[in-house]
Amino acid sequence: MLGVRKAVFxxxxxxxxxxxxxxxxPKEMLPVIDKPLIQYAVEEAIGAGITELIFVTGRxxxxxxxxxxxxxxxxxxxxxxxxxxxxxxxxxxxPSHVECIYVRQAEPLGLGHAVLCAEKxxxxxxFAVVLADDLLDGTPPILAQMVHIFSxxxxxxxxxxxxxxxxxxxxxxxxxxxxxxxxxxxxxxxxKPSPELAPSRFGVAGRYVLMPSIFGHLxxxxxxxxxxxxxxxxxxxxxxxxxxxxxxxxxxxxxxGTKLGYVQATVDFALRHAELHETFDAWLxxxxxxxxxxxxxxxxALNQPATPVTGLAH
Ligand code: G1P
Numbered sequence: 249m250l251g252v253r254k255a256v257f258x259x260x261x262x263x264x265x266x267x268x269x270x271x272x273x274p275k276e277m278l279p280v281i282d283k284p285l286i287q288y289a290v291e292e293a294i295g296a297g298i299t300e301l302i303f304v305t306g307r308x309x310x311x312x313x314x315x316x317x318x319x320x321x322x323x324x325x326x327x328x329x330x331x332x333x334x335x336x337x338x339x340x341x342x343p344s345h346v347e348c349i350y351v352r353q354a355e356p357l358g359l360g361h362a363v364l365c366a367e368k369x370x371x372x373x374x375f376a377v378v379l380a381d382d383l384l385d386g387t388p389p390i391l392a393q394m395v396h397i398f399s400x401x402x403x404x405x406x407x408x409x410x411x412x413x414x415x416x417x418x419x420x421x422x423x424x425x426x427x428x429x430x431x432x433x434x435x436x437x438x439x440k441p442s443p444e445l446a447p448s449r450f451g452v453a454g455r456y457v458l459m460p461s462i463f464g465h466l467x468x469x470x471x472x473x474x475x476x477x478x479x480x481x482x483x484x485x486x487x488x489x490x491x492x493x494x495x496x497x498x499x500x501x502x503x504x505g506t507k508l509g510y511v512q513a514t515v516d517f518a519l520r521h522a523e524l525h526e527t528f529d530a531w532l533x534x535x536x537x538x539x540x541x542x543x544x545x546x547x548x549a550l551n552q553p554a555t556p557v558t559g560l561a562h
Pocket of ligand 1: 359379382418419420421439440451452453454479480505
């Protein structure tokens with residue numbers, strides 16, 4: 249069985265939730281403290297053993313390519329100023345064993361279409377899809393947990409989490425049966441159903457490990473009413489022919505496609521940032537009148553070791 253070596257990062261989409269910030273810069277470059285969202289996503293993929301990063305980009309997204317490219321100017325300035333540690337930091341953004349490949353999605357025809365744009369670069373092997381506006385935080389990295397499940401069952405794996413019923417309209421929602429504590433055999437999947445029609449409260453977070461058979465299903469789909477080809481619809485078709493699993497990952501998802509999720513990520517990451525955590529912690533307590541704020545609990549929880557998943561290599 250082939251391992252998972254390649255990951256697709258669909259980054260062509262235009263964001264409207266963060267306008268005007270994202271008018272001229274990609275939403276994937278929004279920083280949480282000092283690192284852009286796309287870099288968190290790439291680090292997670294590299295942590296899962298991925299060595300080929302395929303970015304499906306569009307107009308106005310060139311800066312993502314620049315971010316993962318060598319920057320002679322920045323490195324020269326840092327060297328001249330004797331900031332060797334920062335030279336190391338910028339050089340480590342793309343480790344030398346990792347390759348970045350860019351392909352353009354000329355029209356905004358949906359997530360399924362974006363994945364289809366990478367078909368030739370993927371070929372006939374399993375691959376991951378990583379949506380950078382879902383910032384997933386966990387140990388081991390969430391994609392590494394999924395690759396482990398994939399290797400064990402030799403089936404496509406979708407990352408899922410339990411959501412509030414009112415949030416069904418922002419997720420692909422699965423139906424299925426638990427195999428063990430965290431693994432669900434998917435019987436069907438519906439894209440963004442209304443709460444009354446949602447088959448469960450397990451929604452897809454933006455991580456997928458897919459068999460290459462997905463491409464045939466993507467090619468067979470016609471655009472939906474919004475003119476988009478949905479990855480969820482192709483997964484639903486795939487499920488009719490082969491097993492698809494959902495995996496309740498160990499960790500936390502921040503929906504950085506929304507302002508609230510983005511601010512929550514920023515606060516939690518600041519609370520454990522090497523440079524910031526003490527001063528930010530003190531400031532936040534004072535700001536909240538000495539009260540124990542809700543975010544505090546989350547920040548502390550994040551600092552604790554994640555519950556291990558049985559059989560997962562650390
Ligand atoms: C996409 C998928 C959806 C999934 C979600 C996760 O939606 O279509 O099935 O649950 O990502 O974030 P989007 O958030 O791009 O609208």
